[in-house]
Every structure is written in C-alpha cells, then in structure tokens.
Amino acid sequence: MTARFGGLAAVAWRESRTARRRLLLYMSSITLGVAALVAIDSFAQNVTRSVREQSRALLGGDLSLTSRAKFTPAVETLFDSLQTHGTPVARQTSFSSMALVLRTGLTRLSQVRAVTPGYPFYGRIETDPPAAWSGLANGRHVVVDASLLVALDAHVGDSLSLGTAKFEITGTLTSVPGELAVTAAIGPRVYIADRYLAETGLLVFGSRADYEALVKLPAGQTVEQFEGRTARVLSKNDVRVHTAAQSEQNLSNAIDQLRNFLSVVGLVALLLGGIGVASGVHAFVMRKIDTVAILRCLGATSAQVLVIYVLQAAAMGLVGAAAGALLGVGLQFAMPLAVKDFLPVDVSVRLAPAALLTGLGIGLWVALVFALRPLLALRGVSPLQALRRESDDTVMRQGRRDSATHVVSFAIVASVFAIALQRAERLRDGIGFSVAILLAVAVLWAVAALLTIAARRVVRPRWPFVLRHGIASLYRPGNQTRAVILSLGFGVFLVSTLYQAQKNLLGQLDLRLDQVRANVVFFDVQEDEAAGIDSIITAGRYELVQRLPIVPMRIASINGRTPDQIMAGLPAAGARSGEPAADRREVPSRGRGGAAPRRPSRWAVRREYRSTYRDTLDATEKLVAGRWFDAAKDTMSQVSLDAGLADELDVSVGDTITWDVQGVRVPTRVTSLREVSWARFQPNFFVVFQPKALAHAPKQFVFLAYGPTPRDVALMQRDVVLKFPNVSSLDLSLVQHTVADVLGRVTTAIRFMALVSLLLGVPVLFSAVAATRRERLREGVLFKTLGGTRRQIGRIMLAEYVLLGALGSLAGVVLSVGGAWALMRFVFNTPFTPAVLPALAVSAGMTLLAVAIGLLTSREVFASTPMAALRTEG
Amino acid sequence: MLEARQLTKEYRVGERPLRVLRDVSFSIPQGAFVAIVGPSGSGKTTLLGLLAGLDTPSSGTVRLDDADLAAMDEDQRARLRGAKVGFVFQSFQLIPTLTAIENVQVPLELRGDSHAADRARDLLKRVGLGDRLDHFPTELSGGEQQRVAIARAFSNEPRILFADEPTGNLDSETGQRIVDLLEQLNRESGATIVLVTHDAALAARAGRIIRLSDGAVVEDSATQGAAT
Helix, strand or coil: CHHHHHHHHHHHHHHCCCCHHHHHHHHCHHHHHHHHHHHHHHHHHHHHHHHHHCHHHHHCCCEEEEECCCCCHHHHHHHHHHHHCCCCEEEEEEEEEEEEECCCCEEEEEEEEEECCCCCCCCCCEEECCHHHHCHHHCCEEEEEHHHHHHHCCCCCCEEEECCEEEEEEEEEEECCCCCCCHHHHCCEEEEEHHHHHHHCCCCCCCCEEEEEEECCCCCCCHHHHHHHHHHHHHHCCCEEEEHHHHHHHHHHHHHHHHHHHHHHHHHHHHHHHHHHHHHHHHHHHHHHHHHHHHHHCCCCHHHHHHHHHHHHHHHHHHHHHHHHHHHHHHHHHHHHHHHHHCCCCCCCCCCHHHHHHHHHHHHHHHHHHHHHHHHHHHHCCHHHHCCCCCHHHHHHCCCCCHHHHHHHHHHHHHHHHHHHHHCCCHHHHHHHHHHHHHHHHHHHHHHHHHHHHHHHHCCCCCCHHHHHHHHCCCCCCCCHHHHHHHHHHHHHHHHHHHHHHHHHHHHHCCCHHHCCCCEEEEEEEHHHHHHHHHHHHHCCCEEEEEEEEEEEEEEEECCECHHHHHHCCCCCCCCCCCCHHHCCCCCCCCCCCCCCCCCCHHHHHCCEEEEECCCCCCCEEEEEECCCCCCCCCCEEEEEEHHHHHHHCCCCCCEEEEEECCEEEEEEEEEEEEECCCCCCCCCCEEECHHHHCCCCCEEEEEEECCCHHHHHHHHHHHHHHCCCCEEEEHHHHHHHHHHHHHHHHHHHHHHHHHHHHHHHHHHHHHHHCCHHHHHHHHHHHHHCCCCHHHHHHHHHHHHHHHHHHHHHHHHHHHHHHHHHHHHHHHCCCCCCCHHHHHHHHHHHHHHHHHHHHHHCHHHHHCCHHHHHHHHC | CEEEEEEEEEEEECCEEEEEEEEEEEEECCCCEEEEECCCCCCHHHHHHHHCCCCCCCEEEEEECCEEHHHCCHHHHHHHHHHHEEEECCCCCCCCCCCHHHHHHHHHHHHCCCCHHHHHHHHHHHCCCCCCCCCCHHHCCHHHHHHHHHHHHHHCCCCEEEEECCCCCCCHHHHHHHHHHHHHHHHHHCCEEEEEECCHHHHHCCCEEEEEECCEEEEEHHHHHHHC
C-alpha cells in the first residue's frame, strides 16, 4: 500500500513538472487571503500581549478613581488617610480651556491637565527635552503637545497664558501612556503642576472638569482588598473605580472588535481566493484530460488518478498558503506603523506561531476543498479518449453530479460556515455573514444563467458578424459566462460593499459646516460676562449669530421615583409605581436606536444636563410626538425631550420629570418629543424648557458669532480670552479641518483595504478567464484558418468580454448596494443612502479590468499562426 | 484468451440510433498475433475499445483472460488493464510532461512496483533507446516515441497488447521496424497482440486477419483457414 502510494506520489511529482508554475499561479489566489488572516491574527495577538504587559502603565496606577465633580470632603479624608498609611495617591484634574500665547496673539482650545508630583506611578510621560517632565513642578511650567506650538506659532521658551496665570513652555510631549496619538490632533494637551491650578482661576461655577486620583498599592495589598475597604465611601460619593485589569479588559474587547472586522476582510479574501482556485483548477483539469485518458489506459483507477492530482493540488496549495503566511508575517511588522496613531500601546511584534499555523491550515484547506470540485471531474475521463478525442465538454460532463460532487459542494458550504463562525465573535454574525455570501453567490449564479439564456434568445442573424459571435460565446458549449460572472461579480460585490459602507459611515460624520452661518463659538460664558462678550463682538463689527442660555441640572425624579430608586428597580416611595419590581431585570442598553430598555440607562438618569429654554422649535428639529409649548395652564412647566433620550429614560409624553437646578426643584411635564439632527454642527439640546421655567435660574451662555476672515476670528478669540480668560472658544473651520484630518486617516485605512480586495480579484479573474482559454484558442485558430483576420477575432473577444465584464460588475454593484444596506441596517444601525455614481465608476473600472485580462490571456490567439496552433492541438 | 461474442455497439446521434458494430464474434488464443483491418469508419477502433475494456458494448460480451468485462466496473477494468493489458496508439500518447523512462515507469508505479526504474531502463534498452532515457517526448522522433510507447506497453508484462494503427503516423520504413519490434516482443514474451490497421502490408505480417466492414466481420482468416 505504501509502495503504491509512493508510486502515485512519484507520478504526481513528475507529471506536475510543466504544470507547477501554472498550478502555483492558481493556488496563489489564496496567498493574499492567508496573508491577511495571519497578519490580522498575529497582530491582534501582539497587541493583546502588549496591552497585558503594559496594562498598569496604561492606567498609570493600580487603581484610578475618577469623578465628574470635585472630590467630596469624605473622599478627600479617605485620600489623606491612605497617604499617611503608605498608599501614595497622585492627582490629575483635567478640563478644557483657552491657551493663549501673547507674543503671537493666537489662541487655541486645549485640554489642561493639572497633576501632582508622582503622576503617573507606572509608565512614563515622555517629553522633549526629557527633563521637562520632572521639572514641571519646579515653577510655572507647561509641557504641551507639539501640535499646540504649531497652532499658536510658538516655541519652547515662550510664555503661555492659561486663565489669569502665565506659564513658561518648557517642553513638548512625545508619549503619554494609555492615550492615542490622535488625541493631540483633537485637543492638544497642556500639563501644569497642580499647585498652580488655583492661580489660573479657571475652575469656576459651571466649569466642567474631570478629577482623577491614581492609587499605588503597597506591596502585598491586592486591588480586591483595597476595593473592599473603600467601595462604600467611593460609590456613595459618585467616584468611579477603574483597575488595571479592567482597562486591560476594555482594550482587549476593543481590539477583538477590530480583529473581527478585519477578519471579515481576510475571510472574504480567502473565499475569493477559493473561487480563484476553483476556476484555475478547472482550467488545469481541461489541460490534463489527455494525460488522464492515457493513465487510465495504462491501468490507473479513477481513484488513483484523483490521488495523483489531489497530491499536486495539495502541494501547490501548501506552497501558496505558506507564501501567504510569510507575507502575513511581513505585513504584521508593517501594521503597527499604519495604525500606531490609533493604538494606546507600543506594540512589540513577535512571531505568533499559532496564528501562523491557523492561517496555513485554513489556507490549505480552502485551496484543497475548492480545488477538489473541479478535480473530481477527472474521474469521469474515459480511457477511450486516448483512442479518439472528443470535445472537452463532453468528457467533463460525464461523472457530473454524483454523490462525491455533492459531498464536496457540501464541504465547501460547510467550510464557509465553519471559518466564518471561527472568525466571528458572535454566532449571529458568523451565520449572517455566511448566509450573505451564499446569497451573493446564488444571485450571481442566477444572473449568469439568465445571461446565457438571454444571449441565446436575443441574437439576430442580421447583426454584424463579430457582435453575433461575441454574444454567442456567452452560451455556446464550454463558455466562461458562469466563471467570470461569479468571480468578477463577487469581487465587485466585496469592493463596492466596502466602499458603500465607508461612504455612508463617513457621510454621517460630515458636519456640513457650510450650512452654519457662524464660524466661531464661545462657551462657558458666565451670566455677568454676557454683556461684555456682546460688546466685543459688536465693537469689532462682527456678526452675533446666536446667544443661547444654558442651565446645568440633574434629574431629581421621574414620575416620583428618584434616580436611586430607578436604578435599584424600586417603585416610587409614594403612591405611583411602574411595573412590579420583580419584573425588572438588569438589561444593559447600548446607545440610541437599540430596543427600548426596560430600565432607563444609567448615564441618562445620572448625567448632568445642560439645557436651554426657548419659545420656538429650531429649524434642525422635528416634533415627533406631543405638541410644542402652549399657553395651557398647568401647575408644571413644559419640557421637550430628544426622542432618543426619552427612549433611554423610558419616558413618554405626559410623564413628569423633576429637575434639580442648582438645588432648586423644578417640576416639569414632558409635552413633546423632538428628533434632533445631531450631525449638524451647532448646539443641540436633549432638553428644551419653556422660557418661564428657567428665567431666574443661574445660567451660562453660548455665543455663536461670525467673522469674515480667519484673522477676524483669531482677533475675536484673543480679545475675549484676554478679557474673560475662563471663556473658551472654538474656531469652527479649525474643527472642520481637524475632523477632516482624523477622517482622512480613517479613510486612508479603509481605502487601503478596498484596494487590497481589488488586488485579490485580479488573480481570481485571471483564473476564471484561463479556465476556458483552451476553447478560446482552438476557436480563434479555427477562425483564422477559415480566413478570419486578427482584427475580427479581437473584436469578437472584445464584444464578449465587454458584455461579461459589464454584466458581472453590474450584478456585483447591485448586490453590494444590498450588502451595504444590510450592514448599515443591522450592524451599524444607521440609515443608508446608496452612492450611485461611485458604484458605477467601480463597475466601469472592473469591466475594463476584465476586458484587459481577457485580451491579455488570449494574446496567443493573435500571436500564433493557425498551423502552429493546430499542431499543438494534435 | 480473448473472446468476443455477439458484440454490438450503438450510438445515439440525435433521435437516430447509429449502429457501429453488429454481432461481432471471434476468439483469439494466447500468443496469437491478430490484425483487425477494414476501411476508415468500419468500426475498428470501436471494436478495439470494447476488447480492451475502455468502453462497454450495447450488447454482447467480451471475455479477457477468462474475465467477463461486462461484469466488472470501471475501476476493476482499470486494474485488469494495469495487470494484463498493454496499449500502443497511433499518436503514441506519451505523457508530454514525463521523460521517456518516466513514461515507461508509470504502469509499474501505478502497481507500486519498487523496481520500476530498473525495469523501465531494461525495456528502453531492448527497444534500442538506452541512450535516450531522459529525453522528453518532444525531443524524440516519431519512431522513437512509438518505441517508448511500446516499451511502456510491455513494462507490466501484459498478457495481451492492443495496438491501434501503431504505424499510422510514421513513414513506412520506420513503420516496418515498429512491426518488427512488436513481432519480436510477441515471440519473446508470448503476449497476444491485437493490431488494428488499414495497411494491408502490415496486416499481412500477422498470423490472422479479421476484416471489418460496416461494423460486421466480413472475413476472418482463422475461420477460413479452418474451413479450407
């Protein structure tokens, strides 16, 4: 038995001699897919490992305690006692404020961070020069992001104003552990020493700031022990606790999601490769019919024949997959460079043998299972073929659709499901993905079938010769319609889906600034400063576009239930109650648009609301329930809620909400729900009050103004900051640039992937066209023998490939619109608008590609003389 | 050794059945050298295909070395070919990707013979190609290719050898030498040889001639011989 297998292997090896390169070309279809899988998996492993190794540095301490408000005296007492008992605590207070460089007169909204010595305990904040960080507390020093210096046209050594205090810029930040590099682009960071925070005078009424205390546990003390001792005090005082393990977990989850998304791309690449292998091997099989017939005459059983060619396919598949794995390892080293701005850790790249082997295994399996289908046809080759040659098509038709073919077809489908499930985090995603792919294949199959039928019906004898023959090529025996439509359509489907999804996702973030008349916004304006801002704007003859009052508040109760009762699932202490408490389960809700939560979400109940009051509905808002404020006599004031928020709070029109406005209870009734277009860049509000309800409440203002030139805007900002240092301002065109910049980086990443998918399509298309190359050659030669010119033959082929290319890519584009719609609808929960023109451009491009590849593969027809070609056929 | 009984083969061409062979019967003893002759289209090649088990008859039986081909499936017939049958074709049918010696080795390797290379070398020497072992078919002349094919046909020591117009693609001198070789191997190995040809001179070299016309046997020198 072994001797016999050895003999077969020897035959397989020798017989593959001239076909190796061709077979390898077909098998290379899977190379990129394997490369993608290996790269993605090892990269994810590397990142996860790096996160684990650096988890304490990511947080900066063993625990991080945070609060949205100043730590209460009780918490401060706790910190003091910790310090005195050998548990160091370091503090950071962060808030947004204007940074001004007097020398240049430029301002920029920055993230100011006041830190106490020792911050952070783990990991290092790196600066240039390196001593800048350790010298931060030695004086009124600031260390800032380099981007801030650029924005303010300043350099190290300049004086920087924050509020009423002046600081010297002593260095720039090069790395802050646990933070993304893009953070600097969104809001430049400014570090100062905590002891100078008070001098700035920036933290006043209504200022938003985040307070953090890092804790370094003494040796021998565990996080659990610490939490056990402090949990009661901390939770009672609204202090949130983050541990290094948690931050590691959160990051790992995020990385898993990224991996899943990328995996889909890799998987798609692999499947596309599988299709390429199948059509390539089909072409290979066609060439091998004669050899197989001889082998059969010489006594080879059909099983032996199959073994010989499966061995060849397996060997080449292994080479293709191995090349992919190597490429993947290479890509893995390049990947951190591409995404480093979006990663909070330094990724140390190491070989991930598990990922390598998995990729290799999956690649080999896909290559084999897809190759097996066409290879099975070799069993049907009759030895009689050696005596008398019949058309390839007749030969291949025998032995079609027997049980083995069904088994292999089933194995292909099962493999798609298995791999999709293995890659997808959730069962639902894996199944959904597989079904989508099968559906796409089924649709393309149907399109190809329809095309074949239509071509047969539509041809009219009076049509020009070349066109008739071009169309006839679509249905005559041995046509390539199915193979090309399937591979081309599938490729276009994937590329275009990616593109459509990208367009829609980014389109959502399009701020449409042009629609807003203002180009600068001032916020955190105190009540007594409003008149001063007014005069600065009008004195400069700038335009005051809008002045909005803002009242900070929290929810005191909803329908009589306090936030504590709501979150505990308890009924109101008084008479009214909702559902029985036992019915209420813990259902975490995620974002808007999900299913209505049975319990209001925590953030919605606990958060601080910054509401406004006005008489009219804004142009960007739409009433979706109830009626706008009217003069109806009610003991309570009327409020209008954002519809999404109402969903989160589980309230509807008619419910009552009592607000805590700086200690004053304001009872209100919800009389309407609004749909707010949050994507527009302008102040939007979750809660809008009737004016009379808040007329006397302490408030802040937001001013929207317009200055005709960038210089006007800069001057306006400078004048305001100089007079009112606590007032922050934003140059909206700057925001637009920043957003465009960040989106640009994301877009580049997505484009890159789309391009990769496009590249994947090329070998597949080659394989598909090669599948019927022999028929094409034979026919072309015959045409030539009968007196056809090369020009005529060229035109016939052109007609055929244009038809195939156009229909295949059009089918793919139509499918992709469906695919993208499904993605938007079910995965991203957002509305979908098809991008028609780009889709058509994609399909036109792919048609061109198909024609180019088709003509390129057929160049032998043009090059060879009929006699030479006929002789090789003999 | 080889016995055909009432062999009939029909093909369906469109709606009409086309009868290529009708009621062909004969038997060939071990060691005989038989020529099947007839004009083009008389059914010679079809008959050869049926005798060698490459195809199945519409009716009738073929017994090859006491085995009923009709009772065997494709793979059993393939194994029988591997063990007892050799082929020589008009167009040589060497595997283009294999060298001369590798082509000869194939039937041996299909059986798992571990001395395949040695045997193949011997055989090629016997057909006078000891110095061309590692040449590819395209590097050999027609006559050389056919000699490789004959070496291959004898590599598994067949009990019977089928030759389909073995000289059809060769000039007459080379053709004569190929038939000499076949004759010689027939004598040395005692293998039965069934030669299909339309070349009367070639057929005359055989010990017995079966003449086909329109799918039926019109002349069989053995039966005539028996009759006279």
